[in-house]
Amino acid sequence: MYRQAHYDEDFLIDYNTGSDYLLEEENCDLPENMKRKSLKLPNLRSFDVSRHYTKLSEMNYSVDVGMYPLGSCTMKYNPKYNDYIASMETFTDxxxxxxxxxxxxxxxxxxxxxxxxxxxxxxxxxxxxxxxxxxxxxxxxxxxxxxxxxxxxxxxxxxxxxxxxxxxxxxxxxxxxxxxxxxxxxxxxxxxxxxxxxxxxxxxxxxxxxxxxxxxxxxxxxxxxxxxxxxxxxxxxxxxxxxxxxxxxxxxxxxxxxxxxxxxxxxxxxxxxxxxxxxxxxxxxxxxxxxxxxxxxxxxxxxxxxxxxxxxxxxxxxxxxxxxxxxxxxxxxxxxxxGNDLKKNTQKAVLNSNYMADQLRKYYTIPYKKLKKHEFVLSTENTGKRALDISKFILDYGIHSPTTYFPLIVKEAVMIEPTESSTKKEMDFYIDVMKKAAFMDSDAIKSYPINTSVGRIDEVKAARNLIMHW
Ligand SMILES: Cc1ncc(COP(=O)(O)O)c(C=O)c1O
Missing domain, CATH: 3.40.640.10 (Type I PLP-dependent aspartate aminotransferase-like (Major domain))
Structure with missing residues (x-):
């Protein structure tokens, strides 16, 4: 059973450590009303910062946690040796x-x-x-x-x-x-x-x-x-x-x-x-x-x-x-x-996509007959459930939703791109959960996800009423 961590975590700026970052009295020519006594910066201990980000990461999902088959957005695994090379001092300095x-x-x-x-x-x-x-x-x-x-x-x-x-x-x-x-x-x-x-x-x-x-x-x-x-x-x-x-x-x-x-x-x-x-x-x-x-x-x-x-x-x-x-x-x-394996990666990405399409065809409609390449689009319409409900349901199994409602020419579209970095075991698990979703009760599915750190959100409000913090 998958269960994501949940913390009521404050923003770092709201951490109350009991002290403020006080400015020392300095001789300067600024008018009194423009001089600040405090910088309003959080005065944090290093482990406050470390715990804060560790908690946030536990509430998050990433390519380091599991498969991320966002069609069109292509989330393949990012190898750590790339990060290692990019952080070498010969480059960063x-x-x-x-x-x-x-x-x-x-x-x-x-x-x-x-x-x-x-x-x-x-x-x-x-x-x-x-x-x-x-x-x-x-x-x-x-x-x-x-x-x-x-x-x-x-x-x-x-x-x-x-x-x-x-x-x-x-x-x-x-x-x-x-x-x-x-x-x-x-x-x-x-x-x-x-x-x-x-x-x-x-x-x-x-x-x-x-x-x-x-x-x-x-x-x-x-x-x-x-x-x-x-x-x-x-x-x-x-x-x-x-x-x-x-x-x-x-x-x-x-x-x-x-x-x-x-x-x-x-x-x-x-x-x-x-x-x-x-x-x-x-x-x-x-x-x-x-x-x-x-x-x-x-x-x-x-x-x-x-x-x-x-x-x-x-x-x-x-x-x-x-x-x-x-x-x-x-x-x-x-x-x-x-090197020369770049071509093999492509072939594997195409094979993975067609494997998943072929399996999911049993439960969903896959429009357009032609062979798929690295990604495919299915429609959830035949199941009587919305693409949104299917993709929220599968979150509860610790897997990331695919891209939904794109391209616009397919109704209730779900767009899946496993990439070459997915294993057969991961894909089979995904297919299995998608099968469960297809047979879920149409009303019960609306209450999912249950075990994620954040449940259903008001998507329209989230897009239209942005409250930015930085
Ligand atoms: C077909 C297509 N074109 C363009 C873009 C834009 O690319 P980016 O996200 O790098 O800005 C995307 C992004 O997913 C895409 O799928």
Missing amino acids: VHPMDYGMNMQGSLEIMYNLQEYLKSISGMDCVTLQPSAGAHGEFTGILIVRKYFEMRNELNQRNEIIIPDSAHGTNPASASMAGFKVIEVPSDENGLIDLNALDAAVSENTAAFMITNPNTLGIFDDNILKIAEIIHKNGALLYYDGANFNAILGITTPGIMGFDIVHFNLHKTFATPHGGGGPGSGPVAVKSFLKDFLPVPVISKNEGGYFLDYNVKNTIGKVSSYYGSFAILLRAYSYILKN
Whole structure:
């Protein structure tokens, strides 16, 4: 039986240790009414802090505790050796403004990572700066914008086409960069409807933004045809790299005809998810877009590695320094450690996903017939229960809920991505609990979870009425 700890834990600022942090009387010229007697800082003992965070961790769930099959968000295990490497003093003691020889090692790593990402994506140039997948999207779309601006076509090319199965950050990035978003529907197989795409593309199209496999976990075999439609029209093809875990080592966006790609390093290369930053979302482009990359890029000449600001029509900077260096280090060490096994990881991720889909098909509806890649989407509608109730129920067994209610084109959607890091035993346990959920009484299930540190919350209130503490 799973039981999560529960503490009525105060914020550290509310710890009452009986003393306040008093300021010493100092001679200074500030007016009396502006002088503070106390800093209102908590005066804490080190074990107060240690106990506080230990208690919070006992009330929490993480990839260190168990399986975390968030479809699309990809929570694979983050190996500890990556953390070890990222915390080595050789890296933590280098200041980002130390442009001298002390930086050479760090620059070499970033340069090599750029090279790896190029060959993994089949692209020609890379920036490591963006701090999340969504930030990478925004950077990529700014590059689209600059490309058409330089061709004096921006006034005309003001639309970006996006499929109805897309992640919400895609239309958000496009519209933040000043484009009008045009949605195209999926066909009966969950793929891009080519006729609808043909009808949507026009002289106003700047780019088509897609992920392949898409958010249903289905690979679109028409991708070369799609690339042809888009390029014939003079527009660009953008690859949302969130689903790279399904293709790494097998094919590349370059082969598929894409012009711009973002990576979500946390999804594919086992780094922590930044939750919008500071994660890492590098962007790779074909050579004809090289002159628009953010500065600096990391380059190399006879003198060694250097920060290259010589990018003719750069979109400018999108992050301080060179991006999230500690995350880049983890991704680099993951790539080096796995080497040729990266392809095996992909194959295992796809196998795991299809194993789970096949087992869960007995209890739930799995829409769209095509073979799934690294993730799949099921609907709980046939059970008469809501996706929300199913996913809250399984928390009580010590396993994390999958992604729910996404993509929007599936009713009562549950999206599962076991990744290569799940074992058969873990998956079988998950399947077993999902089976129990399917047969639970429709009213009784609404009172779950019972054994977690926090039960049902008012989700709408939690989203709409934010009370922030920091
Ligand atoms: C398909 C897809 N695109 C983009 C994103 C945004 O990535 P990030 O969370 O790194 O900002 C996600 C996030 O889960 C995603 O699933």
